[in-house]
Structure formats: C-alpha cells, structure tokens
Amino acid sequence: MSGAETxxxxxxxxxxxxxxxxxxxxxxxxxxxxxxxxxLLGPNGAxxxxxxxxxxxxxxxxxxxxxxLGQNPRQDxxxxxxxxxxxxxxxxxxHMRLREFVRLAADLSGTPNPDTxxxxxxxTVGLDPGDRRRLNTxxxxxxxxxxxxxxxxxxxxxxxxxxxxxxxxxxxRNLMIDLFHRIGASGRCVLVSSHVLDEVQRLGTxxxxxGKGRLLAEGDFRRIRDLMDDRPSRFxxxxxxxxxxxxxxxxxxxxxxxxxxxxxxxxxATASAGRFAAAIAPxxxxxxxxxxxxxxxxxxxxxxxxxxxxxx
Amino acid sequence: MSHAALxxxxxxxxxxxxxxxxxxxxxxxxxxxxIAVVLRNSADATLPEDGAAFLVWFGLSIVLPxxxxxxASEAFSDLRDERTLVYLWLRPMRAWSAxxxxxxxxxxxxxxxxxxxxxVAGLIVDVDMAAGAFLAAAAYTGVFLAFGxxxxxxxxxxxxxxxxxxxxxxxxxxxxxxxxxxxxxxxxVVEGGWDVGTPVGRSFxxxxxxxxxxxxxxxxxxxxxxxxxxxx
Numbered sequence: 370m371s372g373a374e375t376x377x378x379x380x381x382x383x384x385x386x387x388x389x390x391x392x393x394x395x396x397x398x399x400x401x402x403x404x405x406x407x408x409l410l411g412p413n414g415a416x417x418x419x420x421x422x423x424x425x426x427x428x429x430x431x432x433x434x435x436x437x438l439g440q441n442p443r444q445d446x447x448x449x450x451x452x453x454x455x456x457x458x459x460x461x462x463x464h465m466r467l468r469e470f471v472r473l474a475a476d477l478s479g480t481p482n483p484d485t486x487x488x489x490x491x492x493t494v495g496l497d498p499g500d501r502r503r504l505n506t507x508x509x510x511x512x513x514x515x516x517x518x519x520x521x522x523x524x525x526x527x528x529x530x531x532x533x534x535x536x537x538x539x540x541x542r543n544l545m546i547d548l549f550h551r552i553g554a555s556g557r558c559v560l561v562s563s564h565v566l567d568e569v570q571r572l573g574t575x576x577x578x579x580g581k582g583r584l585l586a587e588g589d590f591r592r593i594r595d596l597m598d599d600r601p602s603r604f605x606x607x608x609x610x611x612x613x614x615x616x617x618x619x620x621x622x623x624x625x626x627x628x629x630x631x632x633x634x635x636x637x638a639t640a641s642a643g644r645f646a647a648a649i650a651p652x653x654x655x656x657x658x659x660x661x662x663x664x665x666x667x668x669x670x671x672x673x674x675x676x677x678x679x680x681x
Numbered sequence: 682m683s684h685a686a687l688x689x690x691x692x693x694x695x696x697x698x699x700x701x702x703x704x705x706x707x708x709x710x711x712x713x714x715x716i717a718v719v720l721r722n723s724a725d726a727t728l729p730e731d732g733a734a735f736l737v738w739f740g741l742s743i744v745l746p747x748x749x750x751x752x753a754s755e756a757f758s759d760l761r762d763e764r765t766l767v768y769l770w771l772r773p774m775r776a777w778s779a780x781x782x783x784x785x786x787x788x789x790x791x792x793x794x795x796x797x798x799x800x801v802a803g804l805i806v807d808v809d810m811a812a813g814a815f816l817a818a819a820a821y822t823g824v825f826l827a828f829g830x831x832x833x834x835x836x837x838x839x840x841x842x843x844x845x846x847x848x849x850x851x852x853x854x855x856x857x858x859x860x861x862x863x864x865x866x867x868x869x870v871v872e873g874g875w876d877v878g879t880p881v882g883r884s885f886x887x888x889x890x891x892x893x894x895x896x897x898x899x900x901x902x903x904x905x906x907x908x909x910x911x912x913x
Binding site: 428429447456461476 | 682684687691694695698763764765767768769770771772773774775911912913
C-alpha cells in the first residue's frame with residue numbers, strides 16, 4: 370500500500386485492465402490506498418484519467434476489481450455520496466451561477482444544511498459565494514476551483530482530482546495544495562493526478578507512477594529510487610581537491626564513474642548509494658579533501674519518473 | 682426536493698437556454714396557428730375535416746415529432762457532448778430519478794412550445810388536438826430521450842426514424858401504420874370518416890395505451906442507458 374502500511378485500506382485495485390476496442394488504456398494494475406494525499410503521476414496517455422474514472426465508478430474495468438471503501442463504485446449508488454471528483458475537462462454547467470452549481474451538488478448529495486455547505490465549499494476554494502456571474506464567464510483557474518467546490522461540498526471521504534492545478538496561478542496552486550493536504554490529514558483519501566513533476570513533488574512523497582497503462586511504481590518516491598539497483602546513483606561533490614577525491618573513490622571501488630568539474634567539483638556515479646554515503650567522509654579525510662557540499666543528483670522525483678517511464 | 686425534481690429544474694432551465702432550437706420551434710408552432718387561421722377564413726376549406734388533415738400532417742407528423750426530437754434528444758446528449766454528465770452521474774441518484782426528471786423537463790418544454798399551440802390551432806379549426814398531441818409528445822419525448830442517452834448521434838438517428846419509420850413505413854398500408862406513433866395520435870384527433878391522408882382507426886384504448894407504453898419504454902431504455910453509461 371502506498372504510504373504507511375498501517376493505514377486502513379480505502380481503495381483496493383486488483384489486476385484491473387481497461388480496454389477501448391484495441392486500445393489498452395490500463396493494463397493489469399493493482400494497488401491499495403489509505404488516507405492521505407497520493408499523487409498519480411504519469412505522462413499524458415498513461416491511463417491516469419481512466420484509472421480515476423474507474424475509481425469513481427464512471428467506467429467499468431474490462432478485467433479485475435475496484436473496491437472503494439469495500440464497495441463496487443460502479444454499482445453502489447450510495448457510495449457516490451462519499452466520492453468527490455474533479456474531472457480534467459474544463460466544462461461546467463455554463464448557464465448556472467457558481468452558487469447554483471455547487472448547491473446542486475449539495476442537494477443531489479443530500480448534504481445537511483446545503484446553504485451553509487455551499488458557502489463553505491466556495492469559500493474554501495477562494496471564490497465568492499455572492500458572485501452573480503454565470504460560469505461561462507469564468508477563467509480557467511476559476512473553473513478549476515468551481516469544480517473543486519462542487520466536489521468537496523458534500524465532504525467526501527475520497528477526493529479524486531484529475532490535473533486540478535492546471536490553469537491556476539502560483540498563489541492559487543499553493544492554496545490548493547495546502548487544501549489537499551488539509552483534507553488528506555483529516556483522514557480522507559486524496560488522489561491527485563498530474564503529469565507535472567514539480568506539482569507532484571509538492572503534493573508529498575507518496576506516488577503511483579503510471580506509464581503506457583501500467584503501474585510502474587508505487588510508494589514513497591525516495592524509496593522507489595533506492596530500489597533502482599540496476600541504475601547508478603549520482604552525486605555532486607563540491608570540494609577543494611576534486612582530483613584527489615576522485616582517485617580515492619575509484620581506488621576504493623565506490624565509484625563506477627567520475628566526472629571532474631575543475632576547479633572544485635566532481636560528479637560521481639556509484640552502484641551503492643548506501644556504501645558511498647558511509648564512506649565518503651572518511652575517504653575525504655584520508656585524502657585531505659575538504660567536503661563543502663554533497664548533493665544527490667537523481668534522488669528527486671523527476672529522475673525516478675524519467676527512469677521509470679523511459680524504461681516502461 | 683427529490684432527485685427527480687432537482688434534475689427536472691436543472692434540465693428545464695438548461696433546455697430553455699437553447700435559443701436556436703426554441704426559436705425554430707416557436708416559429709413552427711406559430712405557423713400552425715397562422716395556417717389554422719387561414720383555413721378558418723378560407724371559403725374553400727371544409728372544416729373541421731380539412732383542419733384535421735392539416736394538423737395531422739403538419740402538427741403530428743412534422744412539428745411535434747421533430748420538435749420532440751430537438752428537445753428530448755439533446756437533454757442528455759448535450760451533457761455527454763459537453764462532458765458535463767459526470768456532474769450529475771456521480772451524485773447518489775437512481776437512474777430512474779435522473780431520467781424521469783429529464784423526461785419531465787423535456788416534455789414540459791415540448792408541451793408549452795408545441796402541444797399548446799397545436800391545441801390552439803385545433804380550436805381555431807374546430808378540431809380537438811389535446812389528447813392526440815399530448816400523447817404523441819409523451820411517446821416521442823420518451824423515445825428521443827433514450828436516443829440521447831444511448832446513441833452517439835441521436836439527432837441523425839431520430840431523423841432517420843421519423844423519415845423512414847414514421848413516414849415511409851407508416852404510409853405503406855393500414856397494417857404497417859399500426860407500427861407508428863402518429864397513427865395512434867391521429868386516431869384521437871380524427872372523427873367519423875374524415876380523410877386526413879394517414880391511416881387511422883385505432884381503438885380509443887389502444888390510442889391511449891400505445892403512446893404511453895412507447896413513452897414508458899423510452900424512459901426505461903434511457904434509465905438503462907444511464908446505468909450502463911461510461912461517463913467521460
């Protein structure tokens with residue numbers, strides 16, 4: 370399960386595939402999710418939206434099973450009360466005003482005190498409940514937030530967001546990411562799809578990585594990186610004696626490749642990041658090299674993502 | 682407010698926003714009234730028989746079915762095309778609530794825009810159009826609502842059904858006319874031995890029951906389509 374193993378399973382996906390004619394959109398995917406924020410990462414066409422649609426019950430798997438809170442989201446109508454979805458498409462009920470739009474969701478969901486819930490949901494996403502304009506006048510960023518208000522007005526236990534940060538300015542993005550974290554921290558399951566690595570990194574460390582319809586990896590992306598034993602880890606070292614340190618690393622068998630950047634840096638590729646990390650300080654002392662900076666170059670999500678997707 | 686009522690209100694407002702369609706229907710309905718007035722004041726026309734022939738041809742064969750197609754088929758297909766069906770589908774609502782609400786809204790629009798003017802036109806030429814027009818509206822609305830839910834090109838398919846089924850097949854013989862909605866609705870309009878250019882003569886009970894059954898079948902089909910829909 371992505372994230373803490375002790376969390377209650379809220380979503381269980383078992384060997385799910387989805388085909389559209391000859392096109393395989395999702396292929397043999399299994400994972401489990403609990404409360405908290407998880408990023409669903411993958412390039413366009415990876416199958417993220419299809420997966421979110423199956424989790425919401427909007428589409429039926431061709432094979433395999435999807436269970437949300439123990440139920441089949443395709444068949445259990447009452448379960449829909451506990452699911453909020455922000456779809457990728459921009460379209461809204463254009464003839465409505467924001468308040469009418471969000472209130473419709475509250476009413477259809479049987480939300481208690483729908484007026485209050487509507488105001489709260491609209492306020493939470495940073496829009497004005499008193500806005501009299503119709504939705505067809507809204508900007509892309511406002512549409513994203515209107516969709517989010519529609520999704521959260523019934524206080525769902527599961528919130529699925531398909532590229533929700535598209536079209537938002539940096540301030541709005543920060544507000545939304547904070548909101549996702551708040552919702553996740555309140556014991557709910559938040560699954561956010563994105564193909565933008567920077568966004569995902571700010572959403573947290575739990576990821577599901579999809580590529581070409583398959584689940585390529587799941588869990589903490591730093592742990593995923595550690596498991597990539599067949600690929601050397603790279604570090605950049607800033608030191609006053611790069612040549613001496615490079616010679617020592619090769620002599621000790623700690624490096625499978627070294628690139629010196631005169632006058633004060635080198636990039637090291639190592640097959641064993643753990644052994645390298647333990648040995649670098651004593652080695653520098655022995656070689657009379659002063660370590661000023663030691664920075665992993667590919668422990669970030671982008672590196673993990675590229676490796677997984679390019680290799681898929 | 683029930684789910685069906687919420688969908689009704691939503692859909693009614695939405696359908697009334699389709700100005701292009703509304704204008705076309707209002708013009709057609711107004712035309713029926715204008716021609717009825719002309720017939721009323723014509724020395725050549727034999728009323729009410731000529732009035733009934735006109736209203737069966739223009740009202741029940743053209744205005745009502747095509748108007749119901751424009752309104753009812755677009756109720757769900759618009760949402761599918763705009764990819765906004767997700768906002769309704771993902772709420773905890775039974776399929777029949779959604780379809781009944783949408784059907785009610787579409788039927789209301791059809792009745793207000795088309796059935797009422799046809800009744801008025803009928804009154805002008807001494808023909809009682811109320812039951813026939815209303816039941817035809819109910820039948821066509823149910824069928825075309827289902828088309829909008831389950832077919833990818835409901836307008837085109839609806840046009841084919843109206844042209845091929847209702848007009849061509851319905852005109853072949855009295856036997857094949859039994860298969861058309863128009864013949865049942867027309868049977869409620871026509872009295873005695875009037876010749877209205879289309880086979881009539883269905884029993885009163887059948888003329889009531891068949892259009893209602895067709896409309897109900899359309900609703901069931903739409904509800905089935907809602908349940909099995911793969912929503913984008």
